[in-house]
Amino acid sequence: MTGPDETALAVAASIREGSVSALNVTRAALDRISSRNPLINAFTLVTEERALAEARAIDAMRASHRPLPPLAGVPYAVKNLFDIDGEVTLAGSIINRENPPATADAVLVRRMREAGAILVGATNMDEYAYGFTTENTHYGATRNPHDLTRSAGGSSGGAAAAVAAGCVPLSLGSDTNGSIRVPSSFCGLYGLKPTYGRLSRSGAFLFSASLDHLGPFARTAADLTACYDALQGPAAGDPACSRRDPEPATPAINNGIGNLRIAVADGYFEQNAHPAALNARDIIAGALGTKKSVTIPEAARARASAYIITATEAANLHFENLKSRPDDFEPLTRDRLLAGALTPAAWILQAQRFRSWYLARMLEIFSDIDIILAPATPFAAPQLGTDTGVVDGKVVPMRPNIGLLTQPISFIGLPVVAVPVWGAHQQGDSNSALPIGVQIIAAPWNESLALQVAAWLEKEGVTRSPVAKDMP
Amino acid sequence: MHSPDPIIAALVDAQAAAIGLPLNPAHRPGTIQNLEIVARMAQAVMSQTLPAQTEPAPVFSHDRT
Numbered sequence: 001m002t003g004p005d006e007t008a009l010a011v012a013a014s015i016r017e018g019s020v021s022a023l024n025v026t027r028a029a030l031d032r033i034s035s036r037n038p039l040i041n042a043f044t045l046v047t048e049e050r051a052l053a054e055a056r057a058i059d060a061m062r063a064s065h066r067p068l069p070p071l072a073g074v075p076y077a078v079k080n081l082f083d084i085d086g087e088v089t090l091a092g093s094i095i096n097r098e099n100p101p102a103t104a105d106a107v108l109v110r111r112m113r114e115a116g117a118i119l120v121g122a123t124n125m126d127e128y129a130y131g132f133t134t135e136n137t138h139y140g141a142t143r144n145p146h147d148l149t150r151s152a153g154g155s156s157g158g159a160a161a162a163v164a165a166g167c168v169p170l171s172l173g174s175d176t177n178g179s180i181r182v183p184s185s186f187c188g189l190y191g192l193k194p195t196y197g198r199l200s201r202s203g204a205f206l207f208s209a210s211l212d213h214l215g216p217f218a219r220t221a222a223d224l225t226a227c228y229d230a231l232q233g234p235a236a237g238d239p240a241c242s243r244r245d246p247e248p249a250t251p252a253i254n255n256g257i258g259n260l261r262i263a264v265a266d267g268y269f270e271q272n273a274h275p276a277a278l279n280a281r282d283i284i285a286g287a288l289g290t291k292k293s294v295t296i297p298e299a300a301r302a303r304a305s306a307y308i309i310t311a312t313e314a315a316n317l318h319f320e321n322l323k324s325r326p327d328d329f330e331p332l333t334r335d336r337l338l339a340g341a342l343t344p345a346a347w348i349l350q351a352q353r354f355r356s357w358y359l360a361r362m363l364e365i366f367s368d369i370d371i372i373l374a375p376a377t378p379f380a381a382p383q384l385g386t387d388t389g390v391v392d393g394k395v396v397p398m399r400p401n402i403g404l405l406t407q408p409i410s411f412i413g414l415p416v417v418a419v420p421v422w423g424a425h426q427q428g429d430s431n432s433a434l435p436i437g438v439q440i441i442a443a444p445w446n447e448s449l450a451l452q453v454a455a456w457l458e459k460e461g462v463t464r465s466p467v468a469k470d471m472p
Numbered sequence: 473m474h475s476p477d478p479i480i481a482a483l484v485d486a487q488a489a490a491i492g493l494p495l496n497p498a499h500r501p502g503t504i505q506n507l508e509i510v511a512r513m514a515q516a517v518m519s520q521t522l523p524a525q526t527e528p529a530p531v532f533s534h535d536r537t
Binding site for chain 1: 483484487488491492493494495496499502503504505506507509510511513514516517518520522523526527528529
C-alpha cells in the first residue's frame with residue numbers, strides 16, 4: 001500500500017485499518033520524488049521534514065485511537081504559488097525569491113492538513129501562472145511523464161506531472177484560463193476547476209484576480225471528489241470566496257448519469273479542435289448517449305475578452321516590478337505583461353461588460369442543459385520548445401493558443417471536470433500514445449453533477465488515468 | 473521580419489510615457505507585437521454593441537446567480 005498506483009482513498013483506508021503507517025507511505029512518496037523528479041522536473045521544493053512530522057502525527061493519532069480525518073496520511077503536492085508556512089512562495093519567479101517566507105499556510109493547504117494529508121513539496125509552474133506549457137526559463141521545463149520530450153501543460157504543469165508520474169496521488173493547482181484543465185489533458189489526469197468563488201484563494205499568489213480559481217488533480221474521480229470536499233468552505237481573505245457552506249460531492253458521486261441533459265458544444269469548440277480532440281469528445285458523448293449539441297454564443301469574443309482581462313490584470317499586479325526590473329521576468333511572457341500595462345481602458349471595460357452579457361447567455365443555456373461537453377485542448381501535449389501550431393487551418397503561436405477551448409469557460413467561472421481519454425488518435429499518428437482531455441462543464445455551483453459524470457465514465461472504463469510507464 | 477503597426481507603436485510610446493513605464497528598447501518590438509495581438513482581440517470585443525444596462529463584471533459573485 002505504498003506503491004505509485006495507489007489511490008488517495010485506498011492509502012487513507014489502509015492507514016485507517018493499520019495495514020501501513022503514514023510514515024512508511026510518506027517515505028515511499030519521498031523516495032519516488034527522489035528517483036523520478038530528475039526526469040520530469042516537477043518539484044521545486046521537497047518538504048521532507050514537514051512531511052515526516054505530519055506523518056508521525058497521523059500515526060500518533062491512530063495509536064491513541066482517535067478518529068482519523070478523511071485524507072489521513074495521503075501525500076500531496078502544491079503548485080508553488082500556494083503559501084507554505086516557513087517557505088518563500090515563488091509563483092515560478094525569481095523576483096519573489098526576495099520575499100520573506102510565508103508565515104502561515106494558504107487556506108487550502110491548511111484544509112488539506114486538517115484533512116490529514118501530508119504535504120511533500122511545491123511544484124514547478126509557468127512564471128506567475130502566465131503560460132500553458134510550464135517552460136520556465138528560471139527553473140527549467142517540466143517534462144510530461146508519459147513522453148519526456150513533451151510539455152506537461154501549464155501553468156500547473158509540475159502539479160500535474162507529479163501525479164501522472166506516481167509521485168503523489170493528489171496535488172493542488174490553479175486555473176485562470178485553463179491551467180488545471182490543460183495539464184490534466186496533456187498528462188491524462190482528472191482535474192477540477194470549481195465554480196469561481198467556491199474555494200478560497202487566500203494565501204495563494206494570484207495571477208488575474210477576476211479569473212483565478214484553485215483546484216485539485218487526481219488519478220480517479222473519487223480521489224478528485226474527496227480532495228475537493230476537503231477544500232470547501234468559506235474563508236476570510238478572499239473577497240471572491242462565496243459564503244456558502246460546503247456542499248460535499250462525495251455522497252452523490254455514484255448517482256450515475258440518470259436523466260442528466262447533456263449536450264456537445266459545437267461551432268467554435270469544433271473549429272478550433274484537431275480531429276483527435278473531437279474524437280475524444282465523441283468517445284465521451286457516445287458513452288453518455290448524447291445526441292444533442294449546443295452553440296455557445298460568442299465564444300470567440302469570450303476568449304478575446306479573457307485574453308485582454310488577463311493581460312491587464314496581471315500587468316497591473318506586477319506594474320512596479322515591470323517598471324523597475326523588467327529583465328527579471330520570464331522572457332516568454334514579459335512583453336505580454338508590458339503590453340497589458342499599456343492597454344487602453346476602453347478595451348478592458350468593454351471586455352468586462354461583455355462578460356456580464358455572456359454570463360447571462362450561458363445561464364439561459366443551462367436552463368435546458370445540465371452538462372456541456374467540449375475538448376479540453378485543441379491537441380495533445382506538444383513537444384517542448386514548439387513555437388507554432390495549426391488551429392482552424394491557420395498557423396498560430398503555440399503557447400497562447402493552447403487555452404482556446406478552456407478560456408471561454410473559466411471566463412465566467414463555470415465548474416469543469418477534465419477527464420482523460422486514451423486512444424483518441426488514429427493508429428500511426430505520432431501522438432497515438434498520448435491522452436487528451438474532455439471538459440465536463442456544469443452550471444455555477446453544480447460541481448457535483450460534473451463529478452458524477454466523471455465517476456460514471458471511469459466506472460464504465462471510458463476514461464482512466466494510469467501512472468506513466470517506465471518511471472524509475 | 474515583423475513590421476510594426478505605426479498606430480500601435482505610437483500608442484506604446486505615448487502610453488508608456490504617460491504612465492511612467494520606462495520601456496527598454498530591447499523590449500519595445502515585443503511589446504508592440506503583443507499589443508497588436510491585444511488590439512486584434514479588442515477589435516472583436518468592441519464590435520459588439522451591448523445594451524446600456526450591461527454592467528462590467530470585474531469580480532462577480534455567483535451567490536447572486
